[in-house]
Amino acid sequence: xxxxxxxxxxxxxxxxxxxxxxxxxxxxxxxxxxxxxxxxxxxxxxxxxxxxxxxxxxxxxxxxxxxxxxxxxxxxxxxxxxxxxxxxxxxxxxxxxxxxxxxxxxxxxxxxxxxxxxxxxxxxxxxxxxxxxxxxxxxxxxxxxxxxxxxxxxxxxxxxxxxxxxxxxxxxxxxxxxxxxxxxxxxxxxxxxxxxxxxxxxxx
Numbered sequence: 001x002x003x004x005x006x007x008x009x010x011x012x013x014x015x016x017x018x019x020x021x022x023x024x025x026x027x028x029x030x031x032x033x034x035x036x037x038x039x040x041x042x043x044x045x046x047x048x049x050x051x052x053x054x055x056x057x058x059x060x061x062x063x064x065x066x067x068x069x070x071x072x073x074x075x076x077x078x079x080x081x082x083x084x085x086x087x088x089x090x091x092x093x094x095x096x097x098x099x100x101x102x103x104x105x106x107x108x109x110x111x112x113x114x115x116x117x118x119x120x121x122x123x124x125x126x127x128x129x130x131x132x133x134x135x136x137x138x139x140x141x142x143x144x145x146x147x148x149x150x151x152x153x154x155x156x157x158x159x160x161x162x163x164x165x166x167x168x169x170x171x172x173x174x175x176x177x178x179x180x181x182x183x184x185x186x187x188x189x190x191x192x193x194x195x196x197x198x199x200x201x202x203x204x
Contacts, residue, residue, distance in 0.1 A: 005113060009061040014113050018059065025062035032065075041078045044069060052085060063087060 005012050006019035009026045013019035037043060048069045057063055066087050073079045 009064075011060045022059035022061040025057050025059050025065075028056065029062060029065045038072060041073055041076045045073055045079055045084065048073065049085065052087070063089075 005014050006016065007013075008019055008022040009029075011022065013022060032047070036047070048066070051057060051066060051069075057066055070084055070087065073084050074081055
């Protein structure tokens with residue numbers, strides 16, 4: 001199944017064979033334009049009719065050139081509009097043998113092209129969803145580890161510090177209570193020790 005489009009002469013084709021034919025018509029159009037004398041409407045009309053009868057152009061590239069020729073003939077004012085034939089679209093279908101129209105073929109190829117694109121996008125979207133789910137699971141796991149771990153982290157660092165300070169302060173108070181009991185047992189006047197500042201008795 002073809003999924004790449006091909007651009008020829010301002011048209012986008014979804015069938016490589018049809019695009020190849022359009023490319024050949026574009027070369028013919030460029031050649032005719034280089035040889036055409038647009039100031040001679042009779043000669044232009046003659047060439048226009050020959051192209052119609054020969055079915056030379058069957059793609060939008062060639063047809064658009066035919067349409068441009070027809071407009072030039074009608075706008076020249078030198079040619080009877082009744083002798084300027086319309087462009088018979090049905091006759092120019094490249095798929096006449098398959099009893100189908102060119103428009104149907106083009107639409108079918110376009111549908112296939114966009115279906116392939118949509119399938120690729122859906123596959124990419126599914127992959128992104130899986131990656132997102134994995135990343136979310138990792139982030140949740142990191143939060144759980146941070147909240148339940150014993151080592152200080154960014155999330156509970158302040159709480160850990162406060163707890164450590166409380167333990168240190170409690171330990172210090174317990175030590176001070178032990179020291180006071182020992183002083184009382186030894187009959188040391190705690191007020192004198194504090195007033196001296198050196199921890200020695202200053203009495204004479």
